[in-house]
Amino acid sequence: MSDPDFTTLHQRMIAEIAAKTIFSTMHLGKAALNPRVMEALSKVPRHAFVPIELRPYAYVDTPLPIGYGKTISQPFIVAVMTDLLDVRPTDTVLEIGTGLGYQSAILSELAKQVYSIELIEELARQARQRLARQGHANVEVRIGNGCQGWPEHAPFDRVIVTAAPELIPPALIYQLKPGGRMVIPAGLPESQQLLLVQKDEEGTVSTREIFQVLFSLLEEGEPD
Template sequence: MSDPDFTTLRQLMLAEITAKTIFATSYLGKAALRRLVMEAMGKVPRHEFVPFELRPYAYVDSPLPIGFGKTISQPFIVAVMTDLLDVQPTDRVLEVGTGLGYQSAVLSELAQRVYSVELIDELASQARRRLADLGCSNVEIKVGNGCNGWLEHAPFDKVIVTAAPELIPPALTYQLKPGGKMVIPAGLPDAQQLIVVEKDASGSLTTREIFAVMFSTLEDAESG
């Protein structure tokens, strides 16, 4: 497929995200996502972050396999999670679960710096290459156990997790700045909820469930 074809498909993807957001108004509390989030979704070429043989399906609103039993998230979910995170231009963001780097690329359009942790070495290597090819110079990736966050660069203004633990890892809430926000899917495999965690100025946490989701399990390298 040619670049103009992908551009057209990306515009159709944005239209579908817009429509699904309207239907999710009761969950999200609004009928439209932030303009900057939609612009980032419209700019990042999702076809560059899927296996080559799946490129024709890159803009279908569905998760797609990327190898190692992992998936690239559904575009609507990426857009919603990014919107809920409320990324600001000065934010330093921790991402847990790099995959092939699509969510990292979207965040790179919005944040000052993105620190992303990926458990699987080969996925991390591919993500680095794909992000470098697109000039995403404000993303740093390391191979490691995402449940531990990235202490060397903590605290973070925002944290986003793209795989689901049963319980929110304590290290991630610890590494979140007072006034910060985390978006994370969590729960048993058949009962996951997308959750927004906020830490107030005193360090107290509040959580809010958005809607039911289905993510790959966040693996803990130390218990596997």
């Protein structure tokens, strides 16, 4: 497909996300996502972060397989999770589950620095290449156990997790700054909820359920 074809499909994807947001007002508490989030989604070419054979489907609002039993998330879910995270230009963000780097690229447009952890070495290698080709120099990708976070760069203003544990890993809560936010799917496979986790300035943690989701399971791998 040519770049003009992708441009039209990309614009349709953004319009579909806006429409689905209106229908999700009851869950989200608003009818439109942050303009900064929508701008980032408009700037990052999703087709650059999917396997080449799936590029014709890059702008369909659906998850797509990326190998190793993993997927790139549905664009609407990426949009909602990014909006809930409320990333500021000065923030340092921890991402668990790099995949091929699409969510990392969106975060790169919004944050000062992104640290992303991927368990599968080949996906991490490809993500680094794809992010570099798109000029996202403020993303650092590491191969490792996401459940342990990234202590060397903690604490983080924001944490986002793109695979679902049954329970929120304690290390991720610990590495979240007071005043910080985490967006994470969690729960048993048949009853996962997208959660917004907030830590107030005194360190008290609260959670809010957004809506039911279905993510691949967060694998712990070997301890780092």
